[in-house]
Amino acid sequence: xxxxxxxxxxxxxxxxxxxxxxxxxxxxxxxxxxxxxxxxxxxxxxxxxxxxxxxxxxxxxxxxxxxxxxxxxxxxxxxxxxxxxxxxxxxxxxxxxxxxxxxxxxxxxxxxxxxxxxxxxxxxxxxxxxxxxxxxxxxxxxxxxxxxxxxxxxxxxxxxxxxxxxxxxxxxxxxxxxxxxxxxxxxxxxxxxx
Numbered sequence: 001x002x003x004x005x006x007x008x009x010x011x012x013x014x015x016x017x018x019x020x021x022x023x024x025x026x027x028x029x030x031x032x033x034x035x036x037x038x039x040x041x042x043x044x045x046x047x048x049x050x051x052x053x054x055x056x057x058x059x060x061x062x063x064x065x066x067x068x069x070x071x072x073x074x075x076x077x078x079x080x081x082x083x084x085x086x087x088x089x090x091x092x093x094x095x096x097x098x099x100x101x102x103x104x105x106x107x108x109x110x111x112x113x114x115x116x117x118x119x120x121x122x123x124x125x126x127x128x129x130x131x132x133x134x135x136x137x138x139x140x141x142x143x144x145x146x147x148x149x150x151x152x153x154x155x156x157x158x159x160x161x162x163x164x165x166x167x168x169x170x171x172x173x174x175x176x177x178x179x180x181x182x183x184x185x186x187x188x189x190x191x192x193x194x
Contacts, residue, residue, distance in 0.1 A: 002014075002183045002187075003135075004176055004179045004180060004183065005172075005176060005179075006134065006135045006136060007135065007136045007137075007138050007172065007176070008135050008136070008137050008138065009138040009180070009183075010137075010138060010139045010140055011187070012139070012140035012142075012160065013127065013138060013139075013140055013160050013161050013180075014159060014160070014161055014183070014184050014187050014188075015159070015187075016140055016142075016150070016153075016159070016160045017150065017153035017154040017156070017157060017158055017159060017160065018126065018146075018149050018150060018152075018153035018158065018159075018160040018163045018164075019149060019152040019153040019156050019158045019163055020149050020152070020163075021148040021149055021151070021152040022100050023098075023100075024148035024151075024152075025145060025146065025147075025148045025149065026099060026100050026101060027093070027100045027101030027102055028101070028145040029122075029125050029126070029143075029145060029146065030089070030090050030093045030101045030102070030103065030122075031088060031089045031090070031093070031101050032088060032143075032145050033084070033088055033090075034087065034088065035075040035076070035077070035079070035081050035084065036072075036073065036075065036081035036082035036083055036084045036090055036091075037081060037082045037090060037119045037121050037122050038079055038080070038081055038119070038121040039072055039080045039081055039082060039119050039121070040080070040119075040120075041080065043116075043119045043120070044071065044072035044080055046116040047071050047072060047082070047092070047105065047116075047119075048071040048072070049116075050105070050108065050113075050114045050116055051066070051071055053108050053113045053114055054092070054104040054105055054107065054108035054113070054114070055104075057094045057104035057107055057108070058091070058092070058093075058094060058104055059094065061085055062085055062091040062092070062093070063091075065083050065084075065085050065091045066083060066091055069083045070083070071083075082119070089101075090103075092104050092105050094107070103118050103122065105117070105118045105119075106118045117170075120167060120170055120171050123166070123167035123170060124164060124167045124168070124171065125141075126140060126141050126142070126143065126146050126149070126160075127139065127140055127141065127160070127164060128140075128141045129171070140160060159184065161180055161181075161184060165177060168180065
């Protein structure tokens with residue numbers, strides 16, 4: 001483990017390779033799960049605010065869930081999350097012309113319709129952050145659905161922390177990320193000296 005400010009970071013973040021391969025995984029991370037994407041209160045408010053903008057990308061079955069349950073819900077663990085359809089699929093997804101599940105919130109962002117990209121928990125996936133009173137635990141969640149991302153990342157020799165540079169900066173800031181890079185260099189140097 002490495003500590004930077006109030007974060008405790010698993011060594012997997014430095015040692016594992018990763019690069020999303022949507023052509024192979026088909027966006028399964030937005031579908032596979034027993035709960036929705038974790039949200040902050042501010043993110044839930046942004047989703048509600050921009051829902052009329054990205055609603056047009058959603059299937060009717062998803063719109064019906066939002067109408068019934070709301071823009072965000074509290075799950076069985078007591079966490080604020082996105083609603084899901086059929087016990088697994090995030091309601092804010094759509095299927096593109098290649099059969100890949102994608103985020104309607106992010107589509108609206110890329111089309112310049114909003115300034116909210118998507119929940120940071122989604123942006124950081126496959127890293128999950130657990131917030132405790134005195135620190136955040138930053139861990140890699142190694143799932144079978146992301147095997148294509150591990151294969152692609154290994155082929156490209158792209159460490160997980162580099163793949164997630166943008167969302168890490170979004171979550172913790174540029175200075176924190178600089179410290180993360182320094183930690184990575186020190187870890188690599190110590191490995192080479194062995």
